[in-house]
Amino acid sequence: MSSTRTDGRTSALLVVMGVSGSGKSTVGAAIAQRLGVPFADADDFHPPANIAKMTAGIPLDDDDRIPWLEAIGRWLDEHDEPGGVISCSALKVAYRDRLRAHASRVQFVHLHGSREVIARRQASRPGHFMPASLLDSQFDTLEPLGPDEAGLVIDVDQSVDAIVHEYVVRSGRSDGSSASSSDSQA
Numbered sequence: 001m002s003s004t005r006t007d008g009r010t011s012a013l014l015v016v017m018g019v020s021g022s023g024k025s026t027v028g029a030a031i032a033q034r035l036g037v038p039f040a041d042a043d044d045f046h047p048p049a050n051i052a053k054m055t056a057g058i059p060l061d062d063d064d065r066i067p068w069l070e071a072i073g074r075w076l077d078e079h080d081e082p083g084g085v086i087s088c089s090a091l092k093v094a095y096r097d098r099l100r101a102h103a104s105r106v107q108f109v110h111l112h113g114s115r116e117v118i119a120r121r122q123a124s125r126p127g128h129f130m131p132a133s134l135l136d137s138q139f140d141t142l143e144p145l146g147p148d149e150a151g152l153v154i155d156v157d158q159s160v161d162a163i164v165h166e167y168v169v170r171s172g173r174s175d176g177s178s179a180s181s182s183d184s185q186a
């Protein structure tokens with residue numbers, strides 16, 4: 001399906017990635033709102049068994065994540081037009097490759113932050129199924145977005161508005177349109 005709008009510009013198709021508590025849901029929704037495209041949270045795509053495992057303090061493994069990533073890949077493919085933003089940990093390059101196999105134009109926004117900042121945010125988020133004890137395994141599993149991967153790395157140690165502003169400035173996108181297809185790595 002075409003991703004080019006009638007004005008000849010291309011809408012954003014983004015995965016906001018990072019460890020648990022890095023702000024993917026919050027920032028992803030804010031970027032989607034700013035761009036005027038649909039938003040989805042990959043947490044809503046987990047089968048109950050995955051949620052039960054994380055709730056019990058057991059990290060997911062590749063076998064748990066692969067069907068989930070495939071479902072997210074289908075969402076990306078379905079949103080090639082009119083674009084969209086989905087929050088998804090996408091911790092490993094292989095996971096991102098799996099998403100790119102569904103939607104080759106997808107770009108990643110890696111919300112990068114220190115363990116200290118993210119642990120503090122996680123701790124002040126009551127009622128979420130993800131226990132703080134899993135943060136170490138999230139950081140151990142994380143393979144940061146590389147310079148050869150389309151997208152941006154953004155520091156989370158700033159307000160949500162500032163993160164959205166940084167995204168808009170560095171990507172050249174402000175309204176669902178695209179200045180270029182070559183958003184560059186920080």
Ligand SMILES: Nc1ncnc2c1ncn2[C@@H]1O[C@H](COP(=O)(O)OP(=O)(O)OP(=O)(O)O)[C@@H](O)[C@H]1O
Pocket residue numbers: 018019020021022023024025026027043087121122124125130156158159160163
């Ligand atoms: N830039 C920010 N500044 C201050 N607080 C933030 C910021 N971004 C997110 N938060 C807060 O940090 C907590 C974690 O954010 P959020 O739930 O969006 O992270 P997440 O990466 O989606 O987590 P998970 O993957 O575990 O669902 C929330 O309480 C959120 O309100």
Ligand SMILES: O=C(O)[C@H](O)[C@@H](O)[C@H](O)[C@H](O)CO
Pocket residue numbers: 019020021042043060065088089090091130
């Ligand atoms: O890949 C993973 O281990 C999972 O996606 C987790 O990151 C959680 O879904 C999420 O972060 C929960 O809050």
